[in-house]
Amino acid sequence: MSDNRGEIGVGMVGHAFMGAVHSQAWRNAHRFFDLPLVPRLAVLGGRDETRAKEAAAKFGWAAVETDWAALVRRDDVQLVDICTPGDSHCDIAVAALEAGKHVLCEKPLANSVAEAERMTAAAEAAAARGVRSMVAFNYRRVPALALARRLVAEGRLGTVRHVRAVYLQDWLSDPESPMTWRLRRDRAGSGSLGDLGAHIVDAAQFVTGDLVTGVSALTETFVRSRPTGDGGTDEVTVDDAALFLARFAGGAIGSFEATRYALGRKNAMRLEVNGSRGSLAFDFESMNELSFFDGDDPADAAGFRRVLVTEADHPYVGGWWPPGHLLGYEHTFVHEVVDLVNAVGAGTDPAPSFADGLRVQRVLAAVEDSAAANAAWQQIPA
Amino acid sequence: MSDNRGEIGVGMVGHAFMGAVHSQAWRNAHRFFDLPLVPRLAVLGGRDETRAKEAAAKFGWAAVETDWAALVRRDDVQLVDICTPGDSHCDIAVAALEAGKHVLCEKPLANSVAEAERMTAAAEAAAARGVRSMVAFNYRRVPALALARRLVAEGRLGTVRHVRAVYLQDWLSDPESPMTWRLRRDRAGSGSLGDLGAHIVDAAQFVTGDLVTGVSALTETFVRSRPTGDGGTDEVTVDDAALFLARFAGGAIGSFEATRYALGRKNAMRLEVNGSRGSLAFDFESMNELSFFDGDDPADAAGFRRVLVTEADHPYVGGWWPPGHLLGYEHTFVHEVVDLVNAVGAGTDPAPSFADGLRVQRVLAAVEDSAAANAAWQQIPA
Amino acid sequence: MSDNRGEIGVGMVGHAFMGAVHSQAWRNAHRFFDLPLVPRLAVLGGRDETRAKEAAAKFGWAAVETDWAALVRRDDVQLVDICTPGDSHCDIAVAALEAGKHVLCEKPLANSVAEAERMTAAAEAAAARGVRSMVAFNYRRVPALALARRLVAEGRLGTVRHVRAVYLQDWLSDPESPMTWRLRRDRAGSGSLGDLGAHIVDAAQFVTGDLVTGVSALTETFVRSRPTGDGGTDEVTVDDAALFLARFAGGAIGSFEATRYALGRKNAMRLEVNGSRGSLAFDFESMNELSFFDGDDPADAAGFRRVLVTEADHPYVGGWWPPGHLLGYEHTFVHEVVDLVNAVGAGTDPAPSFADGLRVQRVLAAVEDSAAANAAWQQIPA
Amino acid sequence: MSDNRGEIGVGMVGHAFMGAVHSQAWRNAHRFFDLPLVPRLAVLGGRDETRAKEAAAKFGWAAVETDWAALVRRDDVQLVDICTPGDSHCDIAVAALEAGKHVLCEKPLANSVAEAERMTAAAEAAAARGVRSMVAFNYRRVPALALARRLVAEGRLGTVRHVRAVYLQDWLSDPESPMTWRLRRDRAGSGSLGDLGAHIVDAAQFVTGDLVTGVSALTETFVRSRPTGDGGTDEVTVDDAALFLARFAGGAIGSFEATRYALGRKNAMRLEVNGSRGSLAFDFESMNELSFFDGDDPADAAGFRRVLVTEADHPYVGGWWPPGHLLGYEHTFVHEVVDLVNAVGAGTDPAPSFADGLRVQRVLAAVEDSAAANAAWQQIPA
DSSP: OOOOSEEEEEEEEOOSHHHHHHHHHHHHHHHHSOOSEEEEEEEEEOSSHHHHHHHHHHHTOSEEESOHHHHHHOTTOSEEEEOSOGGGHHHHHHHHHHTTOEEEEESSSOSSHHHHHHHHHHHHHHHHTTOOEEEEOGGGGSHHHHHHHHHHHTTTTOSEEEEEEEEEOOTTOSTTSOOOGGGOHHHHSSSHIIIIIHHHHHHHHHHHTOOEEEEEEEEEOSOOEEEOSSSOEEEOOSOSEEEEEEEETTSOEEEEEEESOOTTOSSEEEEEEEESSEEEEEEGGGTTEEEEEETTSOGGGOOEEEEEOOSTTSTTGGGSOSTTOOOOTTHHHHHHHHHHHHHHHHTOOOSSOHHHHHHHHHHHHHHHHHHHTTTOOEEOOO | OOOOSEEEEEEEEOOSHHHHHHHHHHHHHHHHSOOSEEEEEEEEEOSSHHHHHHHHHHHTOSEEESOHHHHHHOTTOSEEEEOSOGGGHHHHHHHHHHTTOEEEEESSSOSSHHHHHHHHHHHHHHHHTTOOEEEEOGGGGSHHHHHHHHHHHTTTTOSEEEEEEEEEOOTTOSTTSOOOGGGOHHHHSSSHIIIIIHHHHHHHHHHHTOOEEEEEEEEEOSOOEEEOSSSOEEEOOSOSEEEEEEEETTSOEEEEEEESOOTTOSSEEEEEEEESSEEEEEEGGGTTEEEEEETTSOGGGOOEEEEEOOSTTSTTGGGSOSTTOOOOTTHHHHHHHHHHHHHHHHTOOOSSOHHHHHHHHHHHHHHHHHHHTTTOOEEOOO | OOOOSEEEEEEEEOOSHHHHHHHHHHHHHHHHSOOSEEEEEEEEEOSSHHHHHHHHHHHTOSEEESOHHHHHHOTTOSEEEEOSOGGGHHHHHHHHHHTTOEEEEESSSOSSHHHHHHHHHHHHHHHHTTOOEEEEOGGGGSHHHHHHHHHHHTTTTOSEEEEEEEEEOOTTOSTTSOOOGGGOHHHHSSSHIIIIIHHHHHHHHHHHTOOEEEEEEEEEOSOOEEEOSSSOEEEOOSOSEEEEEEEETTSOEEEEEEESOOTTOSSEEEEEEEESSEEEEEEGGGTTEEEEEETTSOGGGOOEEEEEOOSTTSTTGGGSOSTTOOOOTTHHHHHHHHHHHHHHHHTOOOSSOHHHHHHHHHHHHHHHHHHHTTTOOEEOOO | OOOOSEEEEEEEEOOSHHHHHHHHHHHHHHHHSOOSEEEEEEEEEOSSHHHHHHHHHHHTOSEEESOHHHHHHOTTOSEEEEOSOGGGHHHHHHHHHHTTOEEEEESSSOSSHHHHHHHHHHHHHHHHTTOOEEEEOGGGGSHHHHHHHHHHHTTTTOSEEEEEEEEEOOTTOSTTSOOOGGGOHHHHSSSHIIIIIHHHHHHHHHHHTOOEEEEEEEEEOSOOEEEOSSSOEEEOOSOSEEEEEEEETTSOEEEEEEESOOTTOSSEEEEEEEESSEEEEEEGGGTTEEEEEETTSOGGGOOEEEEEOOSTTSTTGGGSOSTTOOOOTTHHHHHHHHHHHHHHHHTOOOSSOHHHHHHHHHHHHHHHHHHHTTTOOEEOOO
16 A cells, blocks of 8 residues: 655665665664655665675665765665765765765764764754764664663663673684674774774763763784685784773763673673662663662662563554564664654754764774773863 | 565455564565565455555555455465454465465464364365465464474483473553453453463474373453443453463473463563473573573583574574574564465475464363363363 | 570481581571570480481580480470471471470471371460470571562552462482482372472462462372382382462462472472562572562563562561672571571460461372372362 | 580681671581581680670670780680781781781781781791681682682683673662771771772682783772761762773783672672683672583573582582572681681691782782872783
8 A cells, every 4th residue: 555655765885784784674664653754765885786786686675876976966865874884984974965865874983083073074064954964873772772861861860870881792702703894994993892882882871861081991802813714814903802991971980891702692782870879781682671770669679670671651662562572683773764764854863963973983082092002091072 | 676586465364463563574574584485465454444554554565455255365365364363263264275375374273173173174175285374373483492492303301391381461460451352252262371372382382392182270360341441341251361280292291371460571471391301491571592401511510501592503593683683573473474485485384284273272172171170181182 | 605595405306408407597596686595406316326426416416315205305405396207297296295395397297187187286285385386488488588478468469369389409300310218108298299399388378378279280200210229229109290270268379380300490499479569579599589570660660670688677687697698598497496486485376387387288188189180179178 | 416526716806797707607617517627716806895795695706805916825716817907907917827826817918018918928937837827708619609710720711811890789879878997098998999899809810810910990989978977977088989901911801890889789799701612600699600601512502501509519519408509698708717727727728828818909009009090001010
């Protein structure tokens, strides 16, 4: 049956892991949420035409372009979704914004602070013309973390004192696991730090509503070369793990860790926040749950509550299933599309903005500077 | 981009909760799995034309029919998906099978053993003509439960001795929660027993690969009338909770419980199996996990393993995301569609068959008979 | 340094597992709790003098007796603690009560209802003379279960609707595990039913403050003969597992299971209670925790609370350590001694009484009757 | 009954929290373990004679001394147990060692590295004369952590890469919680750092078998003055929380956090270790459990095992109860006494030695130095 809503044409650059999950979000968001515009999967961008066409057929895109610059200029594209490695984010985003296209950009925003600054300037200039931009920190759209943010904003935690954030994976634990672009500084910018650390910095800042003001850090590369698949080996030029201590503007202190060597942890993106009135704990491996300790409970019946974040009045959940019918990883991307398209429809700026992405980038840069300076404290520019 | 695969036209009857989640499965299955036929959402059946059209637009169906008999006869429908309350399953399924249409039927298969027998006979007759049928016990397609079945089949549990199965919800806990068709015997057949108990009987039989041979049961209706929304009240004519003990053909013993009054449990479909060599435990509220105790582990390092069932070689997972990136409730329906369409393509009979659904129905009937006879043991016909 | 409190001389019969843990309780209770009388470990009873003397030296008893009848008559014994197998409970308890000695008797109270009735009559006659008696259902003294009882008594659960109780062990899982007195009907009365089932029946009645009025049951013996250690085998004459459904006087329904074949479960004595206003869940393998769901919590922040039952105002905890410093299995016996000696000092009757033990015995008998009658419902005499 | 073993007379200085739990250990260790010498609770030292006598009566000590120097010299004391605040450890320990008495000293070993060095020198001189000394890091004697050490030592973790250690309490979370000696630098040396941080540094070094070589740290005092109980307030002169990053000699990296402001966490002493072949996780709030991930498990059945550390062949457990019958906090002190008395009997040096305590002290000092120097890296002297 026809749908009376208007459409928004999407051009997406990149069709690997992120491209697959973004496609799923673009295809399905309007089936569950009352969007002002129905996304049309107009063009998929990929350098290899054969592979791009295969991906377009599989994911449901109407056309392909091998040149992202051409994709950005197309009339049937009103929104550009950037799912490429970090080294191309800046050029694509700036070109799209200058062409008047709304932009959704995968995280980390860029491979350097300089690029992120350029992108943020472009986004702010575009915003003045009604063009919207958003960086894709999808974990903000986990209902449990959105609920965490709501509880903090409502004052249920009181003054935040402690933040504990880790993002633990184990896919590099085996030294024979092969080389990939994610282990090359020129493509990925950094290793666990940008890939995983960016998420927990953003999540910590989002949930607390506060900003990191300084860090002390160490990084490590446990396995310095890896097989390339053709019998040779190649040098790993990024961090395998990054650990840092942090201070927040509001007085809280925190610790952060990102690693791909925590054997047995598959996607343990964890956040714990302790305030003067309550505490929160989250683990993405149990993403439908939020642990909440309410300091107002009577002492004899107090304890961390395992809140199953599947009730109709939990963030985003109303669009989906009855209580206890769990959501998964890909739903966070649907929520991202919902928030972005709603903002486009309403003529407002969505969050997280490129400026938010830049703030994360500055923390990552300070971590690298501190690690290079024997853990010396690095203040983050405001 | 075009897809070179052939299509299979689907007609779905019913567009409430089950209709929504089946639509999502039909729309997306071929995006993640290499199906022999691409499902086409041809016709949606619903008695109220306006509401059916709204649902068709929302869920992506091409046309609507207000008469299921017309839907079943349409040339653009090769497969009929039955998502209505239990009282209409038999008529629709038999008509569809006789019209040579493959059938997917929601559980419980029917509201009575007699209907289920008629449906099974129709399915077997149709199968002889290459027409496929399947009953939609979606929990078999939770990767963790499919893995549980695999471990039992591989002998990792040894001889099964104990089964413990509960399905706990709490949405009727409040006596003021309103009347619904699910609480009327004429529509739903039974209450928690058919809605929830059917799932755990099937899951227990599926995972153990064994059949329930007899039961002793009690049922209870805690709240005997409920508000209708128009100021009046209506009588609840089904069980609120059903508990039963069971014996299995292979010598195992088990206990079962289905209730909508377990305050705080939202969708706790739980199964524990203890064998002579290993044990398994599952809870749908943590549906991406399977607990596995391997009795071959050395005593000093033995313990229930929390297996995160998100690895590429876990059942169904290879079609989706990297390890630790969780799946949700709706994915079980995608897997159902995948198995059904693969069977249609391969010309084989999918499982669970209508005969499997009939076996569950016989257990449910025995439970009701036992409950009516003061818990007297009821043997299940083979 | 001397202690100004009076003393109470204890004579304990039996020095195996229960004797060891009771000794620890008698030796230490007054170090942590302000008892009216200091227990003196006067006499240890055991049939083999050499082994009894070794045990007395190890556990700290001042003397031994090989004849329990002599022990019961001694002037330095004011309280008799019965830690023998069930077949001797009745004779010892009645003799002790008739000799004017307070009695603590291990559970199950007896091997038959007839014995339990005789004991209860003796206890009631003795009570009229100021002689106290108590049956040793130690799980009532787990702080978490005592807290559970308190929450139910305070109305925090509302009307109780569901009880789910299992007691799972696995030490018989291996068919080669040797024969023991616990597997002989003449010594132990029954198998898992009396050993484990008795605990969960008492716990369920204690926590709910309600009584079981009827049951439907099945029992099973998985391994019918076992090695005796001398190259032969001996017949197992008790149940390996017992499952039963139950109704409570107040309208709740419940399921119970006791087994020693739940591979991987070491001492999983679990209880879940769902009421109209709240729910509780407990597992002895995490005995310092109580899960509590408060139905009054706002829906968006509701969830089972993991209450760490180690706060000063939790039952019994004030005598011990700071919050989070866990207690263990043996502490439940210390609490038992505390409650008993306090009752003796105050001249009141402690709980659970022999009448409470008799009520449990009647449930166990009804379970055996039902199991023998093909699960036919058995009403429990009031 | 008499016990044929010889005795060892114990003099204990201090009778607050640590005195109570040490008394329990001295009274009971020989009841469960086959010690070469039976501890005799000879003398309790306390400055206030009335309170010391009350404590001696309560805990079971034969005599009191108000002057620790006199206690140390008594002929009926062969072992001195130091349970006072840190500012007196050095003087008492050195005097006792010089008097030829074995010494058990509570942690942290001292309030400064200089004191710890003086104590270690005294201990090493005394050891040459057959006098034994041990620092009371009781968490080494949690069976789960002793098992963790055993697994690492057996190579089950492979090369250790990551250590994550936190010790979270919440008893200072309320700003109105009163002043105590633990918040004064002159008595306690430091705050959370020495009280809690000392434990996790020792535990991390113990379990990994490795040493911390350098740290970067920050500390914070959230509440700078507290009520004294007489209407006034007093200044808090210690850290409320201490966070630090660390490198280990063997190449591992780690993070540490000690705080008394983690609302809802009562005694969450947690340790996670990731190696190339396996991983371990522990939380004292579930102290009878060790989580173990075995990297050799097949991928489809791998997961963290919840090992219930209550089997007879687990460290220390053989002296206690059957599987699944949990131990508590105080049992770790019993195990400490067992290891110390066994070493005295065998004429060997027990662990952890004063030199081990000094190593921890050096880490704590480096943490304070780093925190004072804006997180600058501090190398730990070997």
